[in-house]
Amino acid sequence: MTGLISPEPAPESGPPRPVGAGERSLLPDVLRGLALLGILIVNVQDFAGFREWTQGGVNRAVQVVTDMLFNGRSISLFAMLFGWGAAGLLARHGAGTLARRLLVLLLIGAAHFVLVWHGDIIANYALLAFALLLTARLTAPLLVTLAALLGGWWLWSGVLTGLARLDSSRVRFDGLPDLRPGMGYAEVVSARAATLPNDLIGSTLYNGPWLLALFCLGAAAQRTGLLTHPQAHRPLLRRLATFGLGLGLPLGALLAWLNTQPSLAAGLLAIPVRMGGGLASALGYVGVLGLLAAAGRLGPLRAFAASGRVAMSNYIAQSLFMTTFFYPYGGGYFGQWGAAYSVLLALVFGLAQLPLSAWVLSRFGAGPLERLTRLLVYGWGTRREPGAG
Template sequence: MTIPLPPAPDTLPPAPVAAQDRALLPDALRGFALLGIALINVQDFSGFRVWEQQGLDRAVQVVTDVLFNGKAVALFAMLFGWGAAGLWERHGLGLYVRRHLLLLVIGLAHFALLWHGDIIGGYAVSAVIFILLLRRPTGALLKWAWGLYLLSALNYVAGYSLYKVTPGSRISFSPDFAPHQSYASILADRIAELPSQLGSGLFLASFTIPLFAFGAWAYRSGLLSRPAEHRPLLRRLLAWGFGLGLPLGLGLAYLNTLDTEQAGMLSEGLRVISGLPVAFGYVGLFGLLSLRPRVPAALTALARSGRLALTHYITQSLVLTLIFYPYTFGLYGQVGAAAAVGMALLLALAQIALSRWYLRRYGRGPLESLLRWAVYGRR
């Protein structure tokens, strides 16, 4: 059976969306997702073990688990799918593939040079597979999104009885550095792991593609670009998203106090399961805030940060590895959740604050400019 191609692109030369034509809500959600990603990723950057936290550290861990763990990245993935659908419908297959191949190169460079937890390369791999769903009608796209999401969630928890329940068996996925390990040594290890990183991108697709599909549906329905037309849906997303997702987040926080392999693996599943409803809740909350007669200043500030998403994401890795990794200050494994999350929060807030100045002076971020030039042939 022949699958139809996307609508023919305009006869004018392809161009990115101009700054004055960008919708506020997607950028604001993207800026908020970046803040949440920094607060969660700092666990890996700093090397603290969630199940060992006590006192203030545990309180911080619980708050981040409930509000951001799995939620920020789910929101970010949906917005990636939203942007991918827009690119597909505006410019067609060729430019779509070109942009995501370039993102794959950026993601692999990020993985090798800075941090093993890169998601950009995995998203790029998923985006190529996602073409199969982008060719589906809007109604079918939403059905596929729900079906694949539920299948992915089931896959995470189906084998829970096979995991060890003995204390001390929990697996840490953070890197294991040698004392004072050099940057050259870490770089060599990462370069050797590049083939397996491509393979992990295929695994990542099992739960990113459903999120992409929700985002693509939001693009086609106008949920984020025309929120005034969807006020009742935004209210339902707010109520049901937080009503279902926040209690699930408490379950995740509880699992992250237990030092068993079973709790660790179940927490990975609950990250996925709780991530989507809370991400929907944030869409509802921010969507309704964007419809107020006077848009909150915080929303506008987050939108500026969202316009610099790629630059901010890579910068977070650069700054946090410089703070924690053994080839610089060597704080890896030396601080608890409160201190680490506090540092990440200060970094994320600084990025939000500086975004206004940067955009006024330069118009777009350095990595956004590079990608724009490589994809569209213009600065």
């Protein structure tokens, strides 16, 4: 069992089981691995404690590149892949297995939030994804329509909120954790534990329509076989690449400009610009990589598949390393590094996860958290995946 939600082959007889290595499609794992690296590059701003609009010189240049290529893009791609995998699991094993997996992910995500980092997305995804249980009979066109309605309403609401604050003199909210020099681990954990219920519920209510839209787009891709059989969808992939990047890159430039402005209005407008442009670029990335996969030309990008297969273990390992390095109870560099050094550290660590992931798969067949999840959902113990390594 690999990734947050694994891809699933066609229904079969017998008890539920996780997907074997020989049954997997390469493209989804490559996309997930690339998204994971992009998420780390964006999240390092929160880990390191710098504010986007205060960056100058080379730090600002790095922030601009981050905004244009990764910010909102990687998380949109990751969320769509989550929906894609959940839809496959629902089709293969039914509502009971998907519900059990989501409950396990909810517990893992809550533990990640309290014990490691306040920016966890696993619990939020798991809680919202229960709504996908109601979509089992929806066709791909209906799922896309539902995504357009939910996503369009959420984006428009965000634009209106930002425009309403254009005359405000307030400074934007940075969202950084409240960390002070000398804080111990127990103090940080206690503070996060106290805020978990409110943070989880608040994030679910605020981000719910947008994330459900992304989940529905992923489910539509699962219905059509877009990611598992890209060679059969070349015209669609070309349109995604052309129109997705054609819209996403200009919106990325607008986001980069908004993130140089300290005003509250700029901060609020950056949210729909980030996510709208992020979705467009993510679809563009799917188009480009899908065309490469269809032509058998993924080349060195294939290395990201190993990271994508152990996405949950890698995601939490990123949080463990970065918080230990930056937080007061570890290295204590929080608030001392700008974008350039922080992103460089993220790149080095994220790329180092590629060969490590390949080794873990060859040695154990699955990541530690993937193995734990498999045990709790399927009762398969610690057996290696069929065809692994």
